[in-house]
Amino acid sequence: MTDSIIFLVLHDALFSAIPAVGFAMVFNVPKRFLPYCALAGAMGHSTRTFLMHFNMPIEWATFAAAAVVGFVTIHFAKKHLAPPLMYAVAAIIPMVPGTYAFNTVIALIQLTAANEINPEISAHMTLNALKTVFILGALAVGLALPSLLFYRNRNIL
Amino acid sequence: MYAESQNDITRLVVQCAQLLLAYGAESELVEDISQRLGKALGLASIEISISSNSLVLTSLVHGRCITTTRRIRAHGINMMVVCELQRICLLAEKGIYGVNEVRRRLSRVEPRSYPAKAVIPMIGLSCASFCHLLGGDVMACMLTLLASTIGMSVRLFIAKHHFNLLVNFSITAFCINIVAQLGYIYPITDTPQTAMAASVLLLVPGFPLINAISDMVKGHMSVGIARWGQASLLTLASVIGITIAMQIGGIF
Structure with a gap:
């Protein structure tokens, strides 16, 4: 049982580190910071998978994972004197609800094409839209948590 | 002074x-x-x-x-x-x-960016990992790798010619989706829908969306709403590309 959880988390960490580095390169993060982006991304996504393994809803698991990323990236930022946002954006990318966002808009276009309010498609669209908004909110607020709680009146760097 | x-x-x-x-x-x-x-x-x-x-x-x-x-x-x-x-x-x-x-x-200060020959394979691998995380099998991951590599090349090519970002996203999404539909036509994979969902993830405007919400949370309402609108438009543009490709392929 514990063995399978450890495997699940490590497997997850490996496969979320790759997109973190890939998108860090799209955002032109300097080369020497790429390993830290990978580390933060792996920690974030595997935390979320770990929590969801114990039946936590995806929104709360995302919030906790984003808070972990927030604290870790502030630590990195202090070490290298670079803005914490730089590590955080790449680390967050594997958790962005892209599939939910696309499903929402695809359902929206299906609804337009059907020429009537189809209850099934409307329900599908509403559900996906709510998931998108709440997961994104959890990500952004979780990331901002250190500055909301501890760095209220002082600078991080 | x-x-x-x-x-x-x-x-x-x-x-x-x-x-x-x-x-x-x-x-x-x-x-x-x-x-x-x-x-x-x-x-x-x-x-x-x-x-x-x-x-x-x-x-x-x-x-x-x-x-x-x-x-x-x-x-x-x-x-x-x-x-x-x-x-x-x-x-x-x-x-x-x-x-x-x-x-x-x-x-x-001048903006330097990574060379295309480094970014394109990395994005291909990223989307393949997304496919794996979403539960696709090996062939679905290979198909995603192919589709998103082609997609990223198209995106960078169009961006080099200074087209509008919305046009760029529509055309890129169309190309990606045409390639990813091969999974439906040829029975190489059991999970063609995963390949299709994962290969377009390179077009998700994740950074503007996060920026939008964190601006709004920190009290910069108008900028946050503007960024949210921009990100939604980009998503809509890519979905239009996807829809056209799906209608051509007859999946819709």
């Missing part, structure tokens, strides 16, 4: 803020860096007002104000520039840099 030097310093600060906004920093960071840079260079205070495509900045010293406005044209996201500007601010604040050093280093 003489009027000329207040002019000079204000120009430096506004140039810094303009660069930060053009290369995708969030509003809180822009305000923070420009106020600290201004104070470090000897101004009494800096007030800044940011809207979706321009910025107004007022510097105050010895009861004398200078207000200046700059138009902002978004250049895409470049964290190298943001990181460099943060460095300049910190060095000025510690007293290591004076006005001349700041000016020299600001004039040397």
Whole structure:
């Protein structure tokens, strides 16, 4: 049982580190910071998978994972004197609800094409839209948590 | 402090803020860096007002104000520039840099980006990992790798010719989806829908969405809403491309 959880988390960490580095390169993060982006991304996504393994809803698991990323990236930022946002954006990318966002808009276009309010498609669209908004909110607020709680009146760097 | 030097310093600060906004920093960071840079260079205070495509900045010293406005044209996201500007601010604040050093280093800031031959395979691999995380089998991952590699090449090619970003996203999504549909036509994979969902993830405007919400949470409402609108439009543009491709393939 514990063995399978450890495997699940490590497997997850490996496969979320790759997109973190890939998108860090799209955002032109300097080369020497790429390993830290990978580390933060792996920690974030595997935390979320770990929590969801114990039946936590995806929104709360995302919030906790984003808070972990927030604290870790502030630590990195202090070490290298670079803005914490730089590590955080790449680390967050594997958790962005892209599939939910696309499903929402695809359902929206299906609804337009059907020429009537189809209850099934409307329900599908509403559900996906709510998931998108709440997961994104959890990500952004979780990331901002250190500055909301501890760095209220002082600078991080 | 003489009027000329207040002019000079204000120009430096506004140039810094303009660069930060053009290369995708969030509003809180822009305000923070420009106020600290201004104070470090000897101004009494800096007030800044940011809207979706321009910025107004007022510097105050010895009861004398200078207000200046700059138009902002978004250049895409470049964290190298943001990181460099943060460095300049910190060095000025510690007293290591004076006005001349700041000016020299600001004039040397230029956006460098990774070569396409490094970015394209990495994005292909990223989307393949997304496919694996979403539960696709090996052949679905290979198909995603192929589709998103082609997609990223198309996206960079169109971006090089300065097309509108929305047009770019539509065409890219169309190309990706045409390739990803091969999974439905040839029975090589058991999970063709996963390949289709994962290969378009390279078009999700994740960074603008996160920036939008964190701007709104930190009280920069209008900028946040503008960024949210921009990100939604980009998503809509890619979905239009996807829909056309699906209708051609007969899946819809």
